[in-house]
Amino acid sequence: SGAYIMKATELKDKSIAELQSMLENSRRDYFKLKMRHMTGQLEKVSDMVSLRKDIARLKTVIRERELRG
Numbered sequence: 001s002g003a004y005i006m007k008a009t010e011l012k013d014k015s016i017a018e019l020q021s022m023l024e025n026s027r028r029d030y031f032k033l034k035m036r037h038m039t040g041q042l043e044k045v046s047d048m049v050s051l052r053k054d055i056a057r058l059k060t061v062i063r064e065r066e067l068r069g
Contacts (some may be wrong), residue, residue: 001068006054017067023058026051 011019030051036042 005056008057008061011058015060016065019058019062023055023062026055026058030055 011022014022030048033042033048033051037048038046042048
């Protein structure tokens with residue numbers, strides 16, 4: 001796991017299926033980071049914060065697309 005943080009503009013040209021796949025992968029990665037954090041093996045807690053923001057960004061873009069139809 002490394003640098004996350006994707007820009008909303010990078011997500012605009014992706015399909016909903018791609019976005020949902022990215023969301024699923026991000027949630028899986030976040031869970032792994034959370035487990036590492038709980039066992040004291042996570043060096044940079046900022047990775048969790050960045051990934052959480054990415055998840056929110058993905059959910060927002062997906063929701064916007066759903067509303068637009």
